[in-house]
Amino acid sequence: MRLLVVGGSGFxxxxxxxxxxxxxxxxxxxxxxxxxxxxxxxxxxxxxTDRAAVRELVTRVRPDAVVGTPYRYxxxxxxxDGAAHVACAAVEVAGADAVSRAELGLLVARRDRLDPSALRxxxxxxxxxxxxxxxxxxxxxxxxxxxxxxxxxxxxxxx
Ligand SMILES: NC(=O)c1ccc[n+]([C@@H]2O[C@H](COP(=O)([O-])OP(=O)(O)OC[C@H]3O[C@@H](n4cnc5c(N)ncnc54)[C@H](OP(=O)(O)O)[C@@H]3O)[C@@H](O)[C@H]2O)c1
Numbered sequence: 044m045r046l047l048v049v050g051g052s053g054f055x056x057x058x059x060x061x062x063x064x065x066x067x068x069x070x071x072x073x074x075x076x077x078x079x080x081x082x083x084x085x086x087x088x089x090x091x092t093d094r095a096a097v098r099e100l101v102t103r104v105r106p107d108a109v110v111g112t113p114y115r116y117x118x119x120x121x122x123x124d125g126a127a128h129v130a131c132a133a134v135e136v137a138g139a140d141a142v143s144r145a146e147l148g149l150l151v152a153r154r155d156r157l158d159p160s161a162l163r164x165x166x167x168x169x170x171x172x173x174x175x176x177x178x179x180x181x182x183x184x185x186x187x188x189x190x191x192x193x194x195x196x197x198x199x200x201x202x
Contacts, residue, residue, distance in 0.1 A: 045069040047104050049091060049129045050112035051084060052077040059110050060084045071104050075113075091125030094132075101132040109133040134185050140195035141179045147196060154200040 046063045050056035051072020060081040063070045072079040072086050079086040089100050091113040101109065111129035115121040142150070145164045152159040167174055186193050194202075 044107045045071065045104065047101065047106035047109045048072045048084075048112070049089065049097070049100075049109065050114065051079040051081070051086065053112055053114060056110070056112040057081055059112070071106065073100070091128055092120045094128045097125075097128040098132040101129075106133075134188060139182070139193050140197055142196055150196060150200045 046059075046068045048056045048060050048063070048070065051060050051070075052074035056072060057079065060070050060072045060079060064081065064083040070081075070084045072081065072084045073089045074086055075088065075090060087100060087104075089096055091097055091111075109129060109132075111126050111133075113121050113125040113129065145162070148162050148164075149159045151157075152162060167176070182193055
């Protein structure tokens, strides 16, 4: 099992790293201005205020579990927004509907009272692109982890 500790260089994060290593987990910790310095922990630098960077890190590490302890006194961007970036990156929520990008575009257009016929839609084969025709993001794990019900995109945009 691989654990990602965002804030691994902090007081709490370091202790989580230590205990996870002792339990036999494969542990990756993050630092920002300090160092993780826990034997057996691979460390990566990340700034949690950078949402894309957090997402990229989680995608690269592919952890089984994430612990987030980023904190900076009186700094909302780190302690609140940063923690939210970590949570969002950890739970890739696909929603209950499987829709194509074209269908999503049409749904958004209808929701925003735009003319759906203005969207130029084509298919991969029509423009000579060969790739899988059916790729779905499985949200079953997210549904188990979340307390809120996962709404499908059609329900969400109709609300
Ligand atoms: N300490 C406790 O006993 C305890 C108990 C319960 C709950 N908590 C809560 O746990 C949280 C962490 O507490 P702590 O004592 O571990 O704090 P801390 O020692 O100050 O650690 C804060 C961590 O956040 C990281 N960080 C700061 N700015 C960052 C940024 N922009 N991007 C990424 N990482 C950033 C720090 O990295 P660098 O140091 O590398 O910059 C460090 O790893 C707080 O919300 C606290 O209230 C703490």
